[in-house]
Amino acid sequence: MSLERRIELVRITSERELLVLEDNPYGLLRYEGTPLPTLRSLDDQFVIYASTFSKILSPASGSGGRWPPRRCSRR
Numbered sequence: 001m002s003l004e005r006r007i008e009l010v011r012i013t014s015e016r017e018l019l020v021l022e023d024n025p026y027g028l029l030r031y032e033g034t035p036l037p038t039l040r041s042l043d044d045q046f047v048i049y050a051s052t053f054s055k056i057l058s059p060a061s062g063s064g065g066r067w068p069p070r071r072c073s074r075r
Contacts (some may be wrong), residue, residue, distance in 0.1 A: 003036055010043040019069070023050045045069050 001009075013020050022039045040049035046069055 001036075006036065006039055006042060010039055010047070013046045014043055018046060020047045021050060022047055025051060027051070 009020070012018075020039060024038055027038060028035050038047075038049060040047040048069060
């Protein structure tokens with residue numbers, strides 16, 4: 001998704017207070033240029049970021065991580 005579309009998506013979800021689950025296992029793999037920013041880096045209130053790094057290293061292991069928005073996290 002282009003940077004412009006990412007910004008527009010974040011704007012719409014923020015206006016409507018919708019949660020977005022961003023699954024980004026291949027986000028850092030690019031042939032040229034710098035990686036695009038994640039939706040989570042553009043808005044940490046309404047985006048849940050999931051990165052399954054095991055798909056790259058060991059698909060059968062099923063390890064990864066989840067980063068919920070601050071408003072969903074308990075302190």
